[in-house]
Amino acid sequence: MTHGLPGLNQDEGYRRLLQGYLALRVLVLTLLLGGTLLYQVKGRPPGHWPDPQYLYSLIAASYLQALLSLLALRWLRRFRGLVQVQIAWDLLFITAILYLTGGIDSPFPFLFLLVILSAALLLTRRDVLIVAAAAAILYGSLVDLQYFGFLPVLPGISFVERVAPYRALYAVFVHVSAFFAMAMLAASLVGRLRYSEVARRQAEDDFAQLGLLNRTILANMPSGLMIIDLEGRVQSVNPAAEEMLGVTLEQLKDHPAGRFFPALEVPQEGRFRLVERAEGTLCNGSGLTRPIGYNTSLVNDPDGKLRGLLVTFQDLSRLKEMEERLKRADRLAAVGHLAAGMAHEIRNPLASISGSVQLLSESLAAGEEDRHLLAIVVREADRLNKLLSDFLQFARPVRPDQAPFEPAAMLDDLQGLVGGDPRFTHITLQVDAPCGEVLLGDRRQLQQALWNLLINAAEAMPSGGALRLAYEPQTQSLIVEDSGHGVADALREKIFDPFFTTKDHGTGLGLATVYAIVTAHGGTLDLGTSPLGGAKFIIRLKAEG
DSSP: OBTTBTTTTTOHHHHHHHHHHHHHHHHHHHHHHHHHHHHHHTOOOSSOOOOHHHHHHHHHHHHHHHHHHHHHHHHOSOOHHHHHHHHHHHHHHHHHHHHHTTGGGOSOTTHHHHHHHHHHHHSOHHHHHHHHHHHHHHHHHHHHHHHHTOSOOOTTOOOOSOOOHHHHHHHHHHHHHHHHHHHHHHHHHHHHHHHHHHHHHHHHHHHHHHHHHHHHHHHHOSSEEEEEETTSBEEEEOHHHHHHHTSOHHHHTTSBGGGTOTTSOOOBTTBOOOOSSEEEEEEOTTSOEEEEEEEEEEEEOTTOOEEEEEEEEEEOHHHHHHHHHHHHHHHHHHHHHHHHHHHHHHHHHHHHHHHHHHHHHHOTTOOHHHHHHHHHHHHHHHHHHHHHHHHHHHHSOOOOOOEEEOHHHHHHHHHHHHHTOGGGTTEEEEEEOOTTOOEEEOHHHHHHHHHHHHHHHHHTOTTOEEEEEEEETTTTEEEEEESSOOOOGGGTTTTTSTTOOSSSSOOSOHHHHHHHHHHHTTOEEEEEEOTTSSEEEEEEOOOOO
């Protein structure tokens, strides 16, 4: 920076301005001096015109100086000294032109005005006044020397023999006044131009920063934003909305908003119904729906005229899942507390009944038919006792004794159990588990949970099928999937409830116990659809942290 002139030393834009100034100067001098030469070639006009050799020399000197200046400009990093040299050269060069073209009779004094204007563009206000004073001194000195007869005359140059005093005084007065008037006017106008340029650059920077901030906020907002025009057509969305909808803005633009927001009222004659907080469904490009929460606000232009509606919405799928899990946990806890006490009360008399019946069956007085009936009672009492044991395990699960273990080894053990169980005779089991991975949890409980899922899958495929048992270390997930008939959508919210079963001889505690074990580990149990065609159960355990 130099004397408050922005970019005088290091601004690349100022370098380009100086290059343009040098090129324009060569063009102007070429036109003026070339036109003068052409005028002389056509026939020497009356007046005081120099020998053409002098004009050739001036043109050559201007080209050489411009070339040297451009070379210097290419290597310099500070421009103030170079600009001052250019202005000084121009002042002397124009003085030489005036001298060669008749002094006071020369038609070219206006060239000093161009130099003053160039100084206003390239230098400071103070420098412009100095340039105007230098032009006045050079022009006045030239006229005074000519008036007093002290101006040397070179061969091929002629001047008027005598200059009237009033004419010399008038020429100096007019031109010097014009020089200073141009200096003050140009400095004022250029100062305003520079101020406007600085303000423009600042405004552009502020606008760019504001635009960057706006794009960053929109790109990183987890909520979806959608702008709808007065006809109810989509005009803009942010990246979060594109992700939720599964389509891009180009695919959304000018489509009716009701296609994606069935619950959103389409505007009628430019009137919108504002919603502060509401829930609805969002239809994506594939036709799938998801629950959302949304609110709306009006979009007005700077004049207050209504332009559209802004819809802000959030995906509530995970929240709804969490609510459902909390409801299920509360329901299971209530049922567990209530039934645990009843199970203990039933278990004690059941043990007495079983013991008494066994004594009766051993009595010599009992006949064969009576013994058979008593054996049925004992068998059913044992089945009830096992059912109570399973229910107590569900209602009061043992706290997991978590320790690191290799899930691959656990899955191998389960594969061995499957091989010895007749329920898996016609079922093909595929086990996928990378060796060397370590999982934190209660191996015994997790193995029991997986075994319950495997049995459940086998009973869903009585005619045989395919089973897959896997562990994914990236998500710490244990997976059991089958090629059975799957789970109907109407039953998905009930299958983890205790005593709910679709089997003729099921207790309804298998999946409920699995859910209780996974919940005790701080994990989640999800049900999906398997690529094999049946159900897919995913046990996601909480990562260590």
